[in-house]
Amino acid sequence: MLARASTAALAQAVRRPLLAHSAAMLATAAGDVQPIKNVTVFGSGLMGAGIVQVSAQAGCQVTMVDVTPDALAKGEKIILSSLKRTAKKKYAEDAAGAQSFVDQIMANIHQSTEGAQAATKADLVVEAIVENLTVKQKLFAALDEAAPKHTIFASNTSSLKIADIAEATQRRDRFAGLHFFNPVPQMKLVEVIRTRDTSDVVFNSLLQFCRDLKKAPVSCKDTPGFIVNRLLVPYLMEAVRIVERGEASIADVDTAMKLGAGYPMGPFELADFVGLDTVKFIIDGWYTNGDGLKGKELVAPSKLLNDLVAAGKLGRKSGEGFYNYAQK
Ligand SMILES: C[C@H](O)CC(=O)SCCNC(=O)CCNC(=O)[C@H](O)C(C)(C)COP(=O)(O)OP(=O)(O)OC[C@H]1O[C@@H](n2cnc3c(N)ncnc32)[C@H](O)[C@@H]1OP(=O)(O)O
Ligand SMILES: NC(=O)c1ccc[n+]([C@@H]2O[C@H](COP(=O)([O-])OP(=O)(O)OC[C@H]3O[C@@H](n4cnc5c(N)ncnc54)[C@H](O)[C@@H]3O)[C@@H](O)[C@H]2O)c1
Secondary structure, X not given: OHHHHHHHHHHHHHHHHHHHHHHHHHHHHOOOOOOOOEEEEEOOOHHHHHHHHHHHHOOOEEEEEOOOHHXXXXXXXXXXXXXXXXXXXXXXXXXXXXXXXXXXXXXXXXXXXXXXXXHOOOOEEEEXXXXXXXXXXXXXXXXXXXXXXXXXXXXXXXXXXXXXXXXXXXXXXXXXXXXXXXXXXXXXXEEEEEOOOOOHHHHHXXXXXXXXXXXXXXXXXXXXXXXXXXXXXXXXXXXXXXXXXXXXXXXXXXXXXXXXXXXXXXXXXXXXXXXXXXXXXXXXXXXXXXXXXXXXXXXXXXXXXXXXXXXXXXXHHHOEOOOEXXXX
């Protein structure tokens, strides 16, 4: 009798928050939205450039902001190369059509190194800068003064708590996570993360914005790694530990996961793709103070990973990580 009662209570305890969460999703699905037509993206790197591109492709006016003209030029190069790949497929026999496709989208993209100025007309500010809480808080605190009251703030962080970033501003009701995946033009998923303070209108507007970008939004609580990274990063790290324990080679682990689990990339290829510095930052943050992950073996530091990052071998973006791309 006791066992049955405790099972029922447990089921109820699990069901209650899930029901509340899905009810919130349903409620917001029918709620008001504020239009997002003018977007300012901070960071023109791997992710920022992709977010700029897909927003411009959806018809938004987009301002891409970085700290130097050189960083902006790198971002523009990433966008042009991606658009040309897409244009080549769409307009295989029509070079003029392909060029006009690229030109029309690039006309929606403006560049600036003046962050505060760039935020003054934004309906949405998306941050995709270095994965460092203090740097993100400093940026948003400065933008809070410059951006209009209606502007929504969103972070593309891989691993930080959205609430920790938002606390640097006076607009916690207009602050959320908007987590895109690499490469942004290809990956359909966006994780939309609300904090306790995010308003329904803001959450709803971000869900609609993702749909306008032809992306598929999902949501979860403001927890370490949200959904994908919470599952993916421990998997990547266990692959590293298999190699550290001398149980298999890097190449065989990658081959095994591609041919045995049907993944498009093996864990080492993927870690090099994401950036070894980003992977290291994520596990270091979770190991030292991640809710429910602090001190856990699952995310413990790895000598192999730390040595590569210390040697500046960050993966594809530096030409070498677990693999050497200079030779490929
Ligand atoms: C850590 C962070 O917080 C979260 C994350 O981002 S975790 C990482 C999530 N991302 C992944 O897991 C990526 C896994 N890898 C993949 O999906 C695939 O390997 C890939 C899409 C990157 C590349 O696909 P793949 O078939 O291996 O290579 P490729 O043929 O070059 O590209 C496939 C298609 O996408 C296109 N494509 C690839 N990258 C592109 C880009 N950046 N821009 C435009 N088109 C691109 C190619 O043109 C090709 O188009 P086609 O099939 O019509 O010819
Ligand atoms: N790499 C991935 O696969 C991936 C995927 C999803 C999310 N993310 C997250 O996105 C963010 C960016 O990652 P990335 O891989 O694009 O990094 P990146 O190093 O490629 O780009 C970061 C860019 O931010 C710029 N920057 C730094 N401080 C700035 C500031 N104060 N103002 C304006 N620009 C500034 C840098 O100059 C650089 O161009 C991180 O939070 C990361 O965790 C990364």
